[in-house]
Amino acid sequence: MKKRTVVNLKSEELPRSWYNIKADLPFKMDPPLNPATNEVINPEDMMAIFPKSIVEQEMSEERFIPIPEPVLDEYAVFRPSPLIRATFLEEYLNTPARIYYKYEGNSPTGSHKTNTAIAQAYYNKTDGITELTTETGAGQWGSALSYAGRKFGLTVRVFMVRNSFQSKPMRQHMMRMFDGTVEPSPGENTESGRNFLKDRKNFSGSLGMAISEAIEIVLNSKTKKYSLGSVLDHVLLHQTVIGLEVEKQLEMLGEKPSSIIGCHGGGSNFGGTILPFVKRTFNGDDIEFIACEPESCPSLSKGEYRYDSGDSAGFTPLLKMYTLGREFVPPAIHAGGLRYHGAAPLISRLVKEGIVTPIAFPQEETFRAGLLFATTEGIIPAPESCHAIAGAVRKAIEARETGEEKVIVFTLSGNGALDLSSFTSTLEAHRDVLNFDKLRESSIVEQ
Amino acid sequence: MKKRTVVNLKSEELPRSWYNIKADLPFKMDPPLNPATNEVINPEDMMAIFPKSIVEQEMSEERFIPIPEPVLDEYAVFRPSPLIRATFLEEYLNTPARIYYKYEGNSPTGSHKTNTAIAQAYYNKTDGITELTTETGAGQWGSALSYAGRKFGLTVRVFMVRNSFQSKPMRQHMMRMFDGTVEPSPGENTESGRNFLKDRKNFSGSLGMAISEAIEIVLNSKTKKYSLGSVLDHVLLHQTVIGLEVEKQLEMLGEKPSSIIGCHGGGSNFGGTILPFVKRTFNGDDIEFIACEPESCPSLSKGEYRYDSGDSAGFTPLLKMYTLGREFVPPAIHAGGLRYHGAAPLISRLVKEGIVTPIAFPQEETFRAGLLFATTEGIIPAPESCHAIAGAVRKAIEARETGEEKVIVFTLSGNGALDLSSFTSTLEAHRDVLNFDKLRESSIVEQ
Numbered sequence: 035m036k037k038r039t040v041v042n043l044k045s046e047e048l049p050r051s052w053y054n055i056k057a058d059l060p061f062k063m064d065p066p067l068n069p070a071t072n073e074v075i076n077p078e079d080m081m082a083i084f085p086k087s088i089v090e091q092e093m094s095e096e097r098f099i100p101i102p103e104p105v106l107d108e109y110a111v112f113r114p115s116p117l118i119r120a121t122f123l124e125e126y127l128n129t130p131a132r133i134y135y136k137y138e139g140n141s142p143t144g145s146h147k148t149n150t151a152i153a154q155a156y157y158n159k160t161d162g163i164t165e166l167t168t169e170t171g172a173g174q175w176g177s178a179l180s181y182a183g184r185k186f187g188l189t190v191r192v193f194m195v196r197n198s199f200q201s202k203p204m205r206q207h208m209m210r211m212f213d214g215t216v217e218p219s220p221g222e223n224t225e226s227g228r229n230f231l232k233d234r235k236n237f238s239g240s241l242g243m244a245i246s247e248a249i250e251i252v253l254n255s256k257t258k259k260y261s262l263g264s265v266l267d268h269v270l271l272h273q274t275v276i277g278l279e280v281e282k283q284l285e286m287l288g289e290k291p292s293s294i295i296g297c298h299g300g301g302s303n304f305g306g307t308i309l310p311f312v313k314r315t316f317n318g319d320d321i322e323f324i325a326c327e328p329e330s331c332p333s334l335s336k337g338e339y340r341y342d343s344g345d346s347a348g349f350t351p352l353l354k355m356y357t358l359g360r361e362f363v364p365p366a367i368h369a370g371g372l373r374y375h376g377a378a379p380l381i382s383r384l385v386k387e388g389i390v391t392p393i394a395f396p397q398e399e400t401f402r403a404g405l406l407f408a409t410t411e412g413i414i415p416a417p418e419s420c421h422a423i424a425g426a427v428r429k430a431i432e433a434r435e436t437g438e439e440k441v442i443v444f445t446l447s448g449n450g451a452l453d454l455s456s457f458t459s460t461l462e463a464h465r466d467v468l469n470f471d472k473l474r475e476s477s478i479v480e481q
Numbered sequence: 482m483k484k485r486t487v488v489n490l491k492s493e494e495l496p497r498s499w500y501n502i503k504a505d506l507p508f509k510m511d512p513p514l515n516p517a518t519n520e521v522i523n524p525e526d527m528m529a530i531f532p533k534s535i536v537e538q539e540m541s542e543e544r545f546i547p548i549p550e551p552v553l554d555e556y557a558v559f560r561p562s563p564l565i566r567a568t569f570l571e572e573y574l575n576t577p578a579r580i581y582y583k584y585e586g587n588s589p590t591g592s593h594k595t596n597t598a599i600a601q602a603y604y605n606k607t608d609g610i611t612e613l614t615t616e617t618g619a620g621q622w623g624s625a626l627s628y629a630g631r632k633f634g635l636t637v638r639v640f641m642v643r644n645s646f647q648s649k650p651m652r653q654h655m656m657r658m659f660d661g662t663v664e665p666s667p668g669e670n671t672e673s674g675r676n677f678l679k680d681r682k683n684f685s686g687s688l689g690m691a692i693s694e695a696i697e698i699v700l701n702s703k704t705k706k707y708s709l710g711s712v713l714d715h716v717l718l719h720q721t722v723i724g725l726e727v728e729k730q731l732e733m734l735g736e737k738p739s740s741i742i743g744c745h746g747g748g749s750n751f752g753g754t755i756l757p758f759v760k761r762t763f764n765g766d767d768i769e770f771i772a773c774e775p776e777s778c779p780s781l782s783k784g785e786y787r788y789d790s791g792d793s794a795g796f797t798p799l800l801k802m803y804t805l806g807r808e809f810v811p812p813a814i815h816a817g818g819l820r821y822h823g824a825a826p827l828i829s830r831l832v833k834e835g836i837v838t839p840i841a842f843p844q845e846e847t848f849r850a851g852l853l854f855a856t857t858e859g860i861i862p863a864p865e866s867c868h869a870i871a872g873a874v875r876k877a878i879e880a881r882e883t884g885e886e887k888v889i890v891f892t893l894s895g896n897g898a899l900d901l902s903s904f905t906s907t908l909e910a911h912r913d914v915l916n917f918d919k920l921r922e923s924s925i926v927e928q
Contacts, residue, residue: 035495035556046484111858142861204898211908
């Protein structure tokens with residue numbers, strides 16, 4: 035019979051610290067600027083939005099930051115997460131490559147987002163905050179923060195990009211299940227929202243607009259703060275628990291990765307996966323890092339590298355990053371979590387330095403890869419995660435052509451059970467894709 | 482930090498045979514009868530509906546039936562499944578009991594149903610069948626069979642109970658994703674369906690009616706057969722892979738179960754879990770087996786033990802079972818998979834013999850237990866599975882009161898991601914339940 039290799043770490047092997055790559059970078063990051071003055075921002079300015087301990091963490095250059103015990107306790111509910119060899123996908127693709135995926139979709143709300151949600155809720159709680167506001171695209175982040183808020187007794191208010199609000203009612207149910215409140219963005223409840231709505235009614239929205247609405251509510255409040263699900267250094271820091279686990283798991287297998295792949299929206303799951311490995315390349319290791327983004331929102335591939343605001347209204351610090359412009363409104367694609375005009379400054383700089391390679395994928399290729407994955411590996415992936423699968427499939431086919439025994443590692447950031455209608459609406463437009471035998475022709479996967 | 486105990490078996494520890502309890506029963510089962518003649522049914526009669534190899538298996542008295550290699554290969558995609566100690570739930574309930582759950586929700590379609598779907602698709606394929614028809618309640622079975630059909634190249638046509646068809650569009654998406662077709666039952670496409678519809682328009686339907694429609698299509702066809710997701714001996718047989726794994730996992734822990742608990746609709750996940758343990762009680766072991774069913778469809782608790790038809794129109798063999806009557810139409814509750822008028826003959830007999838104890842739960846108690854489980858253990862359970870949790874919670878509270886270190890084992894048959902709206906509609910009617918602190922009062926859990 036066939037065998038499936040699953041590498042499970044024990045509870046006691048859960049990393050006790052997050053890894054802060056800023057301690058190891060051979061270059062200095064460009065600092066965030068105050069949007070009012072264009073000067074380097076100071077911690078006090080950031081505290082208008084974030085609690086003190088998060089601001090300190092954002093600015094820290096310590097190599098390892100201990101994970102607080104209450105956060106470890108909450109991680110223990112669903113971590114460590116498994117690293118799985120994609121035996122059935124490999125066989126299907128007839129590739130000499132060994133493909134491994136880190137699966138984050140078994141978390142309480144179905145994605146990697148809980149890793150930082152729990153940490154952020156904890157720090158806000160200890161800083162005396164009682165309410166968190168946030169934005170969400172596909173709803174993964176909003177549900178993760180609702181769950182974390184419930185765990186630590188915080189009220190959570192979520193501005194959900196209107197496009198997803200309408201197409202993903204189940205995600206709203208999940209937020210409400212964990213006592214979060216959710217409203218469509220742009221909406222009538224904030225000044226920013228009303229301004230965005232002026233031009234067009236029922237505007238499909240964007241992450242940048244939803245961020246503006248969520249920040250407007252908390253500006254200068256002592257008890258309400260804003261929580262961001264990606265982009266910033268502290269968010270990527272919390273997500274390094276993913277990559278640190280992968281390091282241990284690959285070591286247990288005696289494998290050295292050739293390519294590490296992730297989907298890229300704001301950069302949190304991608305950064306969390308690659309950062310612990312990036313430092314190895316400073317020491318001469320040859321690892322390829324591939325950021326998979328949608329062709330319709332290609333921040334890293336087509337954006338400009340410059341200072342820009344993280345939100346549409348211009349409330350956030352200015353960040354040096356690849357950006358399509360804060361006014362950019364991406365089309366209403368299914369991978370709502372990847373519809374962001376900018377990118378994490380850390381990832382942007384790694385792209386600029388030639389360490390990370392971005393690839394933009396057409397939506398259909400990602401759904402084909404996702405369907406192939408569901409049928410071979412038995413997990414229905416989130417539309418965002420389908421981008422990482424598409425990247426891995428391309429690399430595996432490349433390895434077949436060159437005959438090289440590459441070791442391909444990617445993070446499957448989330449489960450797609452709540453995104454099934456995205457699959458079927460795509461598939462119904464392309465019935466041939468449903469033909470499993472046809473799917474065997476790699477040309478269809480590669481398109 | 483807190484620890485989570487997860488017992489993972491290796492691929493090579495996957496059971497190689499299913500366990501057939503009929504070889505060990507100290508009594509003889511009452512045989513199925515031909516509905517036309519009321520005589521004991523012969524294999525040829527059953528072949529009007531099922532393929533030859535399934536009929537042989539249904540009638541087999543061999544103790545162990547080898548799992549065919551292609552079925553093992555497909556099992557390897559998602560099995561063995563984990564046994565998890567519910568550490569966080571235990572702590573919350575402040576119970577001296579140790580609670581373990583066998584989690585079947587990581588299967589490709591989110592429930593235990595794939596265990597038999599794959600086996601049935603395989604046997605039909607080897608017997609030359611090209612199309613399968615079936616019924617589905619909540620959609621778990623229909624999606625599992627669609628997935629299995631796709632794996633073995635069979636067409637799958639699903640009659641979905643109209644009540645669930647309307648309330649669970651995501652389940653339809655999943656069936657279509659795996660190339661199944663799905664239609665509401667009762668519907669206009671069969672004579673049975675048209676008859677059921679005569680009385681009332683948009684009748685909410687029942688599993689019994691959907692079975693009639695699915696069988697009508699295949700009667701006397703050489704290439705189309707019917708596939709049943711529960712009730713019959715061969716279905717329970719395939720599901721024993723669950724209990725056989727649990728046996729190994731408990732042995733690894735050195736634990737002896739005091740109570741084994743499962744939700745009960747037709748009896749497949751419950752039977753699959755308990756049957757390997759039932760034989761121990763014939764040898765004097767003291768294990769309590771608890772079947773958790775909904776108060777609104779209490780087949781085992783309130784039904785009569787007699788011969789009855791498995792479907793509403795009377796196509797199936799007559800089975801000796803607990804039944805509410807084949808005409809019984811349960812109210813439109815959320816746990817669609819438990820809305821069945823009858824029960825597996827094997828489980829029915831074990832109830833009759835006093836070996837299995839049925840308990841009927843009010844819907845709210847099950848959702849409260851499910852929400853508690855989601856918040857403590859980080860898995861959103863299917864509404865059906867919430868019944869098993871409710872059963873385990875009652876036993877754990879009982880153990881707290883008596884101070885006994887009981888070992889409570891239950892099967893969490895499925896993931897509830899696609900059933901979120903059921904949770905929120907219940908919770909919105911009872912906002913207090915969303916208060917996590919209030920949930921701490923056991924009185925609310927116990928109601």
